Amino acid sequence: MNALYPMTPTYHLSLWQKRQAAMLYYYSSQSYLDALLPKIEELIVMAEMLLERRSILDPLMVSERWGVRDTAANWSTGGFPALIEYRENTMWDMAKRADQCYGITGTNQCAHMLGEFSMQWATAEQEKEFRERANAVFSYGYKIDGVMERDWSDMTFWSIWQQIKGQFPRLPKFKVHMDIEGKTGEVPPRTGVYVSQDDPLGALQFAWTGGGEGMWKTLEECQTFNELGLDVLKTLGRAGLWGDEDGFSKFIAQNQYKGVFTDPIFSARYQVQSDSFTYRPCKWYFVELLEGEFEDSDPDAMADAPGSEPQHPPRKASGEPCPHAGWWFSPAREGSRQYFRDGAIFPKLEGDYGYTFWLWSPDQSRPALS
Template identity: 40%
Template sequence: MSINSDLNPWHKRQATLLYHFTSNEYLQGLLRRIDRLIAMANGFLDERTPFDSLGLAVGNWQQLDTAAHFSTHAFPALIEFREGVVEAIALRASEVYRTAGENQCGRMLEEYGHHMTWATPDQESAFKEEAAAVFSYAGLISSITDRLGGLDDFWFWIVWTEGLVDAHRIPRFRVRKDIVAFSDQPPPRTGVYVPKEGPYGALQFAWTGGRGELIGASSLNEFGRSVVQRIGRAGLWGDSAGLYEILDRNRGMTPYDWSYITADKAHIANSFVASECFEDRPSEWYFVEMIEGEFEEIDGTYAGTSSVDLRPQRVPAGKAVPTSGWWYTPAQGARRYFKEGEVFPEIVGSDWGSTFWLWAADQAAPRIG
């Protein structure tokens, strides 16, 4: 991978999402949305507070049903949310990134604002809808900066398909192999990093201002690689029929057995398959530089128009098995199942000469009977 080497199609989209949601512009956008939510709440409180006395007197209201109660106990959570975002904006100058604080605000509003008897049904619906939209917007910042676990390819696919960025025109990037970072260590530069370990390791955002270390790279495990070999890169994660078939063939691989996921629920099979597809491992990382002012027109799908083929090439006898699965050799004819790390045997006396093992196109286990 050279300094100016390219990213694969889905890594380009991951880099686009990471730089977009960690940008100062996006954080400023959150502040504007919080201000609109606060203004909405203020307007409703000003309008409805005069009805508190009437509600207490003839409407069988409790104190928690009043606008005054909401103003005293729930509204301050919005102010604290805003103050936290203002502080987060200031910290960016010191290369410090942190979560947006939407979870704390949401819990406070749920605890003290659940009873909105004081508001009209339309006001309550409008406020809750606006609050949910603000929290969802903020949650994309927090998902990247919380450092509780690496984001995997499935998360990036979900976010990409929500259409939150221009899916056809993205920034141009270059991979800087001369800027190297390591898991569990502070990065040399704030920004996006791609793991050295392979094409399916998800990108991460890291920062230099403290607690911004790269964590383990989330990549496909053995089962995840078998999923790609079965349905192809383009099938991740939108091939509902193909992913349901894989789920159906692998029932029992988890304690929960997926027994309640039936054919009529095939559209949600991807999340259950994805829950078994990834593992985190320490990695070496390269910096992904966004080239200022340069863009490229792309295929709007997540996988792009090209892919990395994970199917192993033919492997000579005596070498280790690179991937668990079904393999065959012209020297023998029948397929055999090998586990990763086993050694391919030599077929002695074959008219084919040296033995080479090839990946079987059909990875389904042969049926008995």
């Protein structure tokens, strides 16, 4: 039957990969970028109102030593233009999306410029309110930049997910196109999200076809777990990874991992999280977002439940197709562990009588590079 009806190769995304894909498509969307513009315009209006109110008092704030450094006039000629440029850059970004042209926003530049100019011309309450509003806008814009710069690790994705998971009561559905391949260092064939072909722990990326400002015009190296990260994963488990404070404390104590800051527990945890990743070139599959289609289950009711155990695929005999992409091994031969794609036919090992049985490997990490 398998010979008459061969299985079409497929790639099943894990729960964590689906979440990453959902976040990447969300923050790279036209609608998310479009919503940045009114936020910037509201900030500009707020700045204009503050400057107008302070214009009368401005002459009284001129210092013989510092001149007009702390005046509203100085902020108006130095800080305010940064907001105007931020708005113009965002409008340009919105227009270029039609040409599949993506890139980072002017968020970091505007935040840096506003930080250079004093707001002592405003009251403490006015400055606090303005800076809180500005930081909220910058936090919004930084999400776009993080996607475009491909600097989000598995831990970063997890942290952001804790903040926004209420927006995804149902995860979108995705389709992995194994016939649409990308490669590190090359422009992708289609704009969208990409998943590593052979690394189930590698962070997904968003890439585009139309060029753009900056250096991120190609698929970058895959950010994945290094030896330390794999050790943390093995100890804490996938469901407890990054969020299990007690588990992290025990891991740090058992491994005598020392940080470089004052607080021994916090610094060690921070250091472990920062040191758990590496980069490697790879080939990628295109992940399509199926518009208007969603998963049936609440994602938080799935594998995130504490103590839940993943359901592994059943053992398969040689000659049968692989039911789930991942690492498999056969008891028939030591060192037989290898990666199989969905639909790949399990081989019969030489010297084995009858069928060779293949089992899902409990270790789903790639082998260390020699």
